[in-house]
């Protein structure tokens with residue numbers, strides 16, 4: 001894939017229209033990398049002039065902050081802000097709602113002020129600007145349900161944009177009983193992703209997967225790499241991996257457009 | 260002189276009732292002020308709007324339609340019927356009887372009292388349904404672990420209070436012979452009056468007077484019961500929604516004390532061996548995060564007093580739903596209980612807190628509860644009066660990690676990885692862009 005870094009751009013004296021913040025999951029996790037690539041393909045299709053930080057990107061510090069380590073968070077934040085400001089970044093897009101939330105809401109107080117988009121919002125903007133269209137034939141009629149990532153939904157009140165994109169795919173969308181502001185967490189947030197759960201009678205991702213399976217879907221769509229992992233594990237636990245796949249909205253759009 | 264005994268007696272219980280209430284309100288304010296300062300006076304128009312919508316308009320109550328609508332009935336009824344208190348107080352103090360009847364005339368007076376009667380009947384019915392939901396239907400959220408005997412009794416006592424107060428109001432009207440004869444405003448009580456038809460006028464008058472007295476005394480007792488009860492929310496819901504957080508729910512505050520230290524650490528010109536300036540150590544906070552109620556801010560403490568123990572938060576908490584120890588309602592109840600304990604300690608020790616070897620952490624809230632939170636904000640979203648249990652959980656995690664280095668082992672590993680290679684996993688930062696060629 002052809003992806004420029006900010007350093008490349010700078011060397012050529014260019015400033016991209018948007019910085020793609022890939023995030024740790026999107027960079028290293030095998031499942032999440034597919035989301036990253038799908039989104040890059042969409043950006044390419046729309047002719048977006050973007051760049052990544054590459055090896056200059058570092059953890060946003062979200063997980064550290066939610067684990068209670070404010071020192072580590074602020075160290076990470078200030079280091080990142082220094083890099084971003086040095087490149088005079090104005091606009092950021094990311095596929096990770098946690099990075100989205102942290103950069104959009106928590107970086108400004110530490111000197112990092114940017115226009116921040118979640119990738120579903122950015123894709124939606126590309127469509128509005130007439131730079132991208134979605135082919136509604138490839139996935140026509142597929143049964144889809146959508147899991148709201150907490151850090152996109154309740155945390156930032158983004159409920160409709162992802163749904164509008166799903167509806168453009170020509171699929172049959174069914175809501176879970178708990179949706180939008182009443183959606184159940186997948187169990188990954190607040191640094192839970194990185195530890196074993198406390199003892200209880202079941203895992204949160206299994207409960208949430210049960211919500212999803214009640215709608216009898218072929219595809220569980222979501223917009224967060226961590227939700228993706230959690231729901232994928234849940235589907236496996238329920239022995240449904242032959243019938244149900246978990247996909248990011250970016251992947252669905254890439255698929256619909258034969259990218 | 261003897262003629263004035265009831266008036267004087269009335270004035271005395273009124274003063275005692277209100278006086279005791281004021282004393283408790285002062286204690287309440289003092290306890291809330293034990294919290295740390297936080298500025299929540301910005302964006303006033305938005306704050307007024309929130310208060311109007313959430314506290315006055317009960318806009319979040321109807322997220323659960325059954326209890327929401329019933330609650331609105333009780334709330335509106337309760338407020339409007341209490342307008343009648345004005346007349347009761349004047350009658351009591353000056354020995355008048357239905358002082359507003361001649362002033363307003365039968366039509367208006369009848370209209371007002373008629374509405375109050377209808378409301379009283381509606382409140383009565385709603386309260387019965389509430390009682391059935393709690394005790395017969397046993398709605399799950401009222402039977403969780405933290406709903407020990409007192410919280411459960413508290414919920415019922417309030418319902419009994421309201422049943423009794425509403426009944427007294429209606430009986431008082433039903434046994435008021437003149438009022439019934441006038442036939443203006445006895446919309447509901449006219450159906451109760453026949454129950455008393457075997458009594459003489461004299462006896463009816465005694466019953467009416469007794470109901471009248473019990474009603475006012477009941478209200479004064481109820482007023483003073485508030486401070487000890489989850490029912491404090493009928494007052495605190497207003498400031499609580501006014502001072503609630505306005506930022507996006509996902510936004511956690513950045514600790515300013517940490518910012519200063521990190522800035523110094525990152526400043527290449529800073530001399531790491533420099534002596535702190537004179538008096539500078541005073542500015543370094545005693546501790547990061549919270550291990551006791553006095554480390555929380557006053558809004559969080561007010562939240563604790565405002566909590567209605569309705570359990571809407573807990574019944575939507577993913578950790579609680581999957582059997583973990585964490586319950587956001589318990590976080591709020593524990594905070595209030597500990598704050599009360601600290602307050603009593605201060606009262607007992609002449610205005611000064613004496614170390615009692617206890618704190619909110621461990622003695623009330625365990626690390627296991629704190630670490631089970633996914634920071635999903637469901638509790639914040641569901642709370643009908645703008646309480647933020649998550650902020651307390653986060654503040655206590657900060658204490659565990661920054662003061663005690665007591666994070667679960669896996670989280671320590673995650674943090675070490677972020678420190679060393681800028682990712683929560685053990686991958687080299689140099690491999691961050693490898694995906695593009697895979």
Ligand code: SF4
Pocket residue numbers: 572575576577578579585586587631632633634635636637638639648649652
């Ligand atoms: S934020 Fe934490 S306490 Fe609140 S509902 Fe979510 S998991 Fe439960």
Ligand code: SF4
Pocket residue numbers: 565566567568569570571572573587588591641642643644646648
């Ligand atoms: S915090 Fe809010 S939702 Fe939870 S029990 Fe208290 S009042 Fe109810």
